Amino acid sequence: xxxxxxxxxxxxxxxxxxxxxxxxxxxxxxxxxxxxxxxxxxxxxxxxxxxxxxxxxxxxxxxxxxxxxxxxxxxxxxxxxxxxxxxxxxxxxxxxxxxxxxxxxxxxxxxxxxxxxxxxxxxxxxxxxxxxxxxxxxxxxxxxxxxxxxxxxxxxxxxxxxxxxxxxx
Numbered sequence: 001x002x003x004x005x006x007x008x009x010x011x012x013x014x015x016x017x018x019x020x021x022x023x024x025x026x027x028x029x030x031x032x033x034x035x036x037x038x039x040x041x042x043x044x045x046x047x048x049x050x051x052x053x054x055x056x057x058x059x060x061x062x063x064x065x066x067x068x069x070x071x072x073x074x075x076x077x078x079x080x081x082x083x084x085x086x087x088x089x090x091x092x093x094x095x096x097x098x099x100x101x102x103x104x105x106x107x108x109x110x111x112x113x114x115x116x117x118x119x120x121x122x123x124x125x126x127x128x129x130x131x132x133x134x135x136x137x138x139x140x141x142x143x144x145x146x147x148x149x150x151x152x153x154x155x156x157x158x159x160x161x162x163x164x165x166x167x168x169x
Contacts, residue, residue: 004030004164014100014107014164017119023146024153025116027135029091030164032123036102036132039106039121040093040153042132042169046051046121047094049166050076054159060094070142071112076163114145134168 007029009019016084019025025072032042055075059140073095080094091098095117120135136156140146 001164002167002169005159007133008121009135010122010124013120013122013133013135014102014105015118015135015137018118018139020146021139022137022139023140024149024156025136026160027156028157028160028164028169029060029131029133031035032132032169033128034169035123037123037169038084039101039104039123039132040087040098042122042123043093043106043108044080045169046082046134046163047077047080049163050102050164051162053163056169057155057159063150070114070144071110073110078154089154111161114142115146134164136160 005028007027009025009027037045058075062074066072070121076094078094079092087093087098087101087166089098089101093108096110098106099109099118100107102165104124108119110117116139118137120133122133122135124131124133138149140149
């Protein structure tokens with residue numbers, strides 16, 4: 001089984017500047033056995049590892065939030081079938097929009113009435129070994145966002161760890 005650890009938020013992530021205003025943030029990291037993968041390819045593999053229980057939770061989430069006027073974001077593994085190089089800023093990648101891209105990091109996001117979410121996939125080296133971090137920052141906009149994050153903030157680490165453990169990286 002792939003070892004996934006909760007880590008400090010990567011200091012060199014583009015999301016670091018958002019931490020001061022974040023309502024929620026976390027970061028998990030793991031070894032990267034294929035260091036030539038791009039951050040988009042890493043995200044594609046992680047998304048393809050979505051377990052059935054997470055897909056069911058997302059489907060329930062999407063049905064429930066429509067009742068209060070929030071976005072149905074679709075499935076985590078949706079829209080990830082193109083070659084990594086074909087994705088441009090503004091394209092949908094899974095449930096997110098690609099917002100920034102460098103050789104070592106992508107930033108994905110979702111903005112809605114209740115909160116803004118940013119996700120980073122960052123490649124880095126520690127002690128000569130290739131690693132990657134999947135980090136999330138959430139800024140709530142209102143009471144609905146804060147209420148939404150009560151269950152999501154507790155479930156999110158379980159989901160991310162499960163996705164990362166299932167990915168073959």
